[in-house]
Amino acid sequence: MPKPxxxxxxxxxxxxxxxxxxxxxxxxxxxxxxxxxxxxxxxxTAPRIINTFEAAAGQPHPGYRRNHAKGLCVEGYFDSNGAGTTLSHAAVFAPGRTPVTGRFAVPGGNPSAPDTSSPVRSLALQFTLSNGEQWRTGMNSTPVFAVHTPAQFYQQLVAAKPDPATGKPNPDALKAFYAANPETKPFQAWVKAHPPSSSLANAAYYGINAFLFTDGSSNTRAVRWAMVPETPYAPITDAQKAEKNFLAADLNQRLESGPLRWHLILTAAQPGDPTDDATLQWPDERQHIDAGTLVLERTTSQEDGTCRDINFDPTILPAGIQPSDDPLLAARSAAYAQSYQRRTREEALHPALHQTQANGAHS
Known part of the structure; x- marks a missing residue:
C-alpha cells in the first residue's frame, strides 16, 4: 500500500x-x-433552571432577579468580637467592623407577589473586608432546604409552574413531587411547626449549606451559620395575612427607632455530620460560637440602592472559607450568574426600567 x-x-x-x-x-x-x-x-443547565424560574413566575418580569424578585436593600456593618478566629483566619472574623450591604426578599420571580406568597423570608449579605476581599452569602429563614440536589430543585420548580387554567400552581403536582421526594419532609415539618415571622427584623436567617473553615493553624472544619435576631420572634398576625406589602413598611418603621441587630452564630460540625445535604440539620449539641453582631442601620430602594448591582453568589468567599461538597452551591452560583446577566442586559437595553419599576426588586 503506498504511503500517504x-x-x-x-x-x-x-x-x-x-x-x-x-x-x-x-x-x-x-x-x-x-x-x-x-x-x-x-x-x-443554569439557563434551563432560570427559564423554569421565569415560567413559574407566570409572565416575564424584565430587569428583575429571576428568584427573590421582591425585596429591598439594607446597609450597615458587622462588628466582629474575634471569637470566629477559632474556626477561620478570614479577615472578617478579626476584631473590628466590616461594612455590609444586604438585601431582604421573599422567594419567587414575581416582584408584585404578596408578602404572604411564601412562608420563607431571605437575607443576602455582602461583607467588604478591609483587605479587599468579599464574603457574600444568601440565607433563608428556615434551617434546612427543601431539596438535596439541583435535579430535585428543578423538579420542584416544574411542579410549581402555574396551571394555565387557574394561574396558580397545581396542588396535585406539588403533592406528587413531595411524595416522590421524601428528602423534603424535614423542610415541610419545620415550616408546619414554625409560622412565618411578623417582621423581617425578628426572623433568624440560616446559611443552610455547609462551608469549610480553616483556622490560622491550617485546621479545617465544616461550618454552618445563622443570623439570630435580638428582636424577639413573633408570628405573623391575621391582620398582616390580609396585607400585600407589610414587610418593607414594618422594617422601615422599626429602623426609625434605631438600628436592628443579629448575632452571627457559627456551628461547627463533628465527623460524620453531613456536609453535602442541606435537607438535614446537625445535632443541637454541636459547638456554637457567637462571632459578632450584624447591625443594619437603613434601607434603600432596590431600584437604585446599593444592593441593586450585587450578585449574591454564595461561593464568593474570603481566604479562610471554602465551599463544601454540597452540590447545591455550584448550582446556586451558576443560576445566580445567569439571572444577573439577564437582568443587567435588560436594564442596559431599557434604561427606563429603573424609573418604571418603582415597587419591584432586582437580582
Whole structure:
C-alpha cells in the first residue's frame, strides 16, 4: 500500500492547516455548545433552571432577579468580637467592623407577589473586608432546604409552574413531587411547626449549606451559620395575612427607632455530620460560637440602592472559607450568574426600567 504523501520540511500544507484550524474551532464550539446544553437538551443547565424560574413566575418580569424578585436593600456593618478566629483566619472574623450591604426578599420571580406568597423570608449579605476581599452569602429563614440536589430543585420548580387554567400552581403536582421526594419532609415539618415571622427584623436567617473553615493553624472544619435576631420572634398576625406589602413598611418603621441587630452564630460540625445535604440539620449539641453582631442601620430602594448591582453568589468567599461538597452551591452560583446577566442586559437595553419599576426588586 503506498504511503500517504508528507510535505517536505519547510513547506506549507494549506489543506492540512485549514483542517487543523477547523478542528480547533469545532472543538471550541462543541465545548461551548455542551456547556450551554445545546447538544444535550436533557442536561440540567443554569439557563434551563432560570427559564423554569421565569415560567413559574407566570409572565416575564424584565430587569428583575429571576428568584427573590421582591425585596429591598439594607446597609450597615458587622462588628466582629474575634471569637470566629477559632474556626477561620478570614479577615472578617478579626476584631473590628466590616461594612455590609444586604438585601431582604421573599422567594419567587414575581416582584408584585404578596408578602404572604411564601412562608420563607431571605437575607443576602455582602461583607467588604478591609483587605479587599468579599464574603457574600444568601440565607433563608428556615434551617434546612427543601431539596438535596439541583435535579430535585428543578423538579420542584416544574411542579410549581402555574396551571394555565387557574394561574396558580397545581396542588396535585406539588403533592406528587413531595411524595416522590421524601428528602423534603424535614423542610415541610419545620415550616408546619414554625409560622412565618411578623417582621423581617425578628426572623433568624440560616446559611443552610455547609462551608469549610480553616483556622490560622491550617485546621479545617465544616461550618454552618445563622443570623439570630435580638428582636424577639413573633408570628405573623391575621391582620398582616390580609396585607400585600407589610414587610418593607414594618422594617422601615422599626429602623426609625434605631438600628436592628443579629448575632452571627457559627456551628461547627463533628465527623460524620453531613456536609453535602442541606435537607438535614446537625445535632443541637454541636459547638456554637457567637462571632459578632450584624447591625443594619437603613434601607434603600432596590431600584437604585446599593444592593441593586450585587450578585449574591454564595461561593464568593474570603481566604479562610471554602465551599463544601454540597452540590447545591455550584448550582446556586451558576443560576445566580445567569439571572444577573439577564437582568443587567435588560436594564442596559431599557434604561427606563429603573424609573418604571418603582415597587419591584432586582437580582
Amino acid at each position: 504523501s508528507v510535505p517536505h520540511a519547510g513547506t506549507v500544507c494549506v489543506p492540512c492547516r485549514l483542517a487543523a484550524i477547523g478542528a480547533v474551532v469545532l472543538t471550541l464550539a462543541g465545548g461551548f455548545a455542551y456547556t450551554a446544553g445545546w447538544l444535550t437538551p436533557a442536561r440540567l
